[in-house]
Every structure is written in C-alpha cells, then in structure tokens.
Amino acid sequence: GEQVEQLPSILRVQEGSSASINCTYENSASNYFPWYKQEPGENPKLIIDIRSNMERKQTQGLIVLLDKKAKRFSLHITDTQPGDSAMYFCAASLASSGSWQLIFGSGTQLTVMP
C-alpha cells in the first residue's frame, strides 16, 4: 500500500541546535501533511501542519517545508530544548474508496541533550 518514509528514526541533538526530520510520500493527490508529537505515555498531538497550496509554514520554533514536485516535506525545530524530546510522526493524506485517511511515517525519536 501507500507509504510515507520518515528519516531518521533516531535523532540526537545538543540543546540549542536545530533538528530536522524528513518525509517522502508516494501519492501526488496528497494535499495535507500534519506533524504529530508524542511524549511517553501520551497520545500523538498535532504540532503543525501544511497544505499543498503552501511551501513553508512557521510557528513557535517549528518550520515545515513542502516540495510537492519532489513529494517531500520536512520539519525543522529551531533552538531545541529538552522539552522537545519526544517521538515525532509525519503523515500525508490519502483518498481510498472515496474516503480519507492519513498515512503515517514510522516515527523519529528525538533526544535533546543538555
């Protein structure tokens, strides 16, 4: 089936530096790309999203870039803090039999070291 590839699976960065996570998708009809953060013992929570009519979106230390031609999107966390340590998932929308679902990447475990 359709897949979203997410890399890297493990990411360790120094506090104050930037962290980048990259995702690629297969279906050119995908138009919605959310990013979720999941802390231990918690559910995934939306942190930022982007739609296909945009190439860049920024909010509170998070930047998302979308390259539709390359079917690639990425999350950049600037000035990382220990509180940013978590699992991050990217996703892409997909139509199937007239209904919609999200295809999730396999996740990136981010650790921000003091």
Place this chain on the structure above:
Amino acid sequence: EAAVTQSPRNKVTVTGGNVTLSCRQTNSHNYMYWYRQDTGHGLRLIHYSYGAGNLQIGDVPDGYKATRTTQEDFFLLLELASPSQTSLYFCASMTGNQDTQYFGPGTRLLVL
C-alpha cells in the same frame, strides 16, 4: 481541541478471549479511526469509518472487527484475542476530508 475518549484504558485478557474497545467523540466529526501502535511500526490503521453504519478496512484488519453505531461511537472487537494483538490502541476522529486527526488517550491491551 477535539475531545476523544477511550475505554477501558487498560485491559488484560487471555488467548481466545473476547475484547471490545470503545471510542467516543463528541465533536460531530464524520471520520473515526482505530490504530495500533507497536515499537518499530509506528501507527498502523486497523479500521475506519466515515459515518454511522459505515466501515472501511485499514492496513492491518486481520483478527479485528469494528462497528460504528452512531456518529459518536466506534467500537473495535477482538473476538478471539491472540498474543500478537498485545498493543497500544488509539482511536482518532477527523472532521472532514484531508483534515487534522485528533487522538484519544489510548488503550493498553495485554493478551496472555
């Protein structure tokens, strides 16, 4: 943020047991989803629905049934539970096409 609740939060059963996981959303969302989350596999879609009485098959449906009885309620049924179904189960809802999914708190299931 949209409210999605799940029950039970934790469940232990034995192989061959019958388990029902419940999910309720009170935001009039059309879509509801059941996922399982396992280490190394991320979130895998089991079943989903875009309205009461509707059911769509996800990517890992074997061993699971689901039923959407109302706009608010979506149930996941394991009629003959197996140890391979030990997992963390999340329900999510979505208002419409190509939109944000909101997740419930999760149900941790252990099949002995």
